[in-house]
Amino acid sequence: MTRLRVLVVGGGIAGAAAALALHKAGFDVAVYEAHPDSAEDIGAFLTLASNGMRALAEIDASAAVTALGFPLTSMRVLDDTGTEAAHVPLGEAGTPHLRYRCLRRGDLTAALQDEVTRRGIAIRHGARLMGVEEDADGVTAHFADGSTATGDALIGADGLHSTVRRLIAPDVRPRYAGQYVFYGYTGAAPESAGTETITMVRGSTVAFGYAVSPTGETYWFARVSDTPLAADDIAHGTPGRWRDLLLPLLRKDATPAADLVAATPDHLMVTNATELPTGTPWRSGRALVIGDAAHAASPATGQGASMALEDAVVLAKSLRDAPDTDGALSLYETLRRPRTEHNITVSGGISRGTHTPSGPVPRAAGGNRPGDDELIRHLEWGTDLRPLVP
Numbered sequence: 001m002t003r004l005r006v007l008v009v010g011g012g013i014a015g016a017a018a019a020l021a022l023h024k025a026g027f028d029v030a031v032y033e034a035h036p037d038s039a040e041d042i043g044a045f046l047t048l049a050s051n052g053m054r055a056l057a058e059i060d061a062s063a064a065v066t067a068l069g070f071p072l073t074s075m076r077v078l079d080d081t082g083t084e085a086a087h088v089p090l091g092e093a094g095t096p097h098l099r100y101r102c103l104r105r106g107d108l109t110a111a112l113q114d115e116v117t118r119r120g121i122a123i124r125h126g127a128r129l130m131g132v133e134e135d136a137d138g139v140t141a142h143f144a145d146g147s148t149a150t151g152d153a154l155i156g157a158d159g160l161h162s163t164v165r166r167l168i169a170p171d172v173r174p175r176y177a178g179q180y181v182f183y184g185y186t187g188a189a190p191e192s193a194g195t196e197t198i199t200m201v202r203g204s205t206v207a208f209g210y211a212v213s214p215t216g217e218t219y220w221f222a223r224v225s226d227t228p229l230a231a232d233d234i235a236h237g238t239p240g241r242w243r244d245l246l247l248p249l250l251r252k253d254a255t256p257a258a259d260l261v262a263a264t265p266d267h268l269m270v271t272n273a274t275e276l277p278t279g280t281p282w283r284s285g286r287a288l289v290i291g292d293a294a295h296a297a298s299p300a301t302g303q304g305a306s307m308a309l310e311d312a313v314v315l316a317k318s319l320r321d322a323p324d325t326d327g328a329l330s331l332y333e334t335l336r337r338p339r340t341e342h343n344i345t346v347s348g349g350i351s352r353g354t355h356t357p358s359g360p361v362p363r364a365a366g367g368n369r370p371g372d373d374e375l376i377r378h379l380e381w382g383t384d385l386r387p388l389v390p
Contacts, residue, residue, distance in 0.1 A: 014291025015157030016112035021316035050091030052306025069103025162293035177298035188263035300350035
């Protein structure tokens with residue numbers, strides 16, 4: 001019997017993880033990445049939550065990722081006076097391979113792509129998708145250089161500005177989620193910073209967070225609620241410009257935030273937080289979008305990468321467990337849409353100030369709290385997905 005052939009468009013976090021999961025499920029998979037190398041958003045960092053780390057474990061990729069960054073086992077919350085309001089365990093801190101992990105986005109992408117290559121999965125860089133053609137026998141991807149590839153299914157893991165999504169739902173556009181977000185790195189560290197701890201600062205006008213690496217480098221972010229920054233300003237802004245914009249807001253409060261930003265000389269970037277509307281179509285025939293291409297959310301819950309890793313596992317299991325491709329893609333959407341769209345809603349509500357998390361840890365922030373048993377069943381490699389659908 002011929003093995004199912006799956007084309008994955010996009011070699012970032014979602015695409016590389018999908019390739020690993022599909023390969024483990026026994027499919028013939030190839031990855032097509034528009035960027036000429038593995039670099040992607042190398043200036044930003046992210047936090048993988050316990051649910052994302054669990055997904056990595058199910059596709060045997062934990063070791064590739066735990067070699068990067070550093071673990072986070074607790075979270076503390078400061079108010080605008082710098083007083084500690086809470087200090088709580090974070091996710092599954094007692095299980096080493098499921099601990100939250102802070103790392104640079106570009107490092108994670110490169111590590112997953114290296115793992116794809118190590119397992120003998122084809123990955124082609126510089127392959128920019130231009131169109132998709134489907135017939136009764138399969139789906140064909142057309143690339144800018146005139147080449148084509150044909151498979152039984154095509155997975156669009158090509159990010160926020162997805163070409164695959166544009167072909168499926170041409171009227172859908174990412175929208176501003178109510179905040180612009182700064183990311184920075186500095187060699188300075190607050191005296192009170194604990195190891196393996198992320199500190200969230202509930203400032204009077206800025207939501208700020210930071211974590212200190214074992215080498216003493218502080219990774220920080222700041223979310224500012226305001227009208228979006230112009231694309232031209234973002235493209236041509238300088239670290240000095242961003243410090244001048246951010247510091248007056250942070251100096252209203254007696255927290256470590258202003259000193260950390262002031263001590264950041266050049267590793268500083270900013271982006272507008274964006275999201276896709278709930279109800280965005282994910283599928284047309286044999287083509288399906290996953291990750292940010294399907295359900296991008298504001299970064300307020302810190303779940304973008306972890307949700308993409310979950311997608312990869314559930315997609316591969318759906319194609320493995322369902323009797324045909326059509327049924328598999330329908331099964332995947334049935335299982336994934338409620339969870340991912342809940343995250344869009346909660347994260348967008350936090351960014352817009354219309355939702356306040358109950359307690360110090362947002363409920364959408366990952367980890368395995370009560371109610372997450374269903375997710376574990378979705379991700380557990382040995383579990384058949386079909387009985388999980390009503």
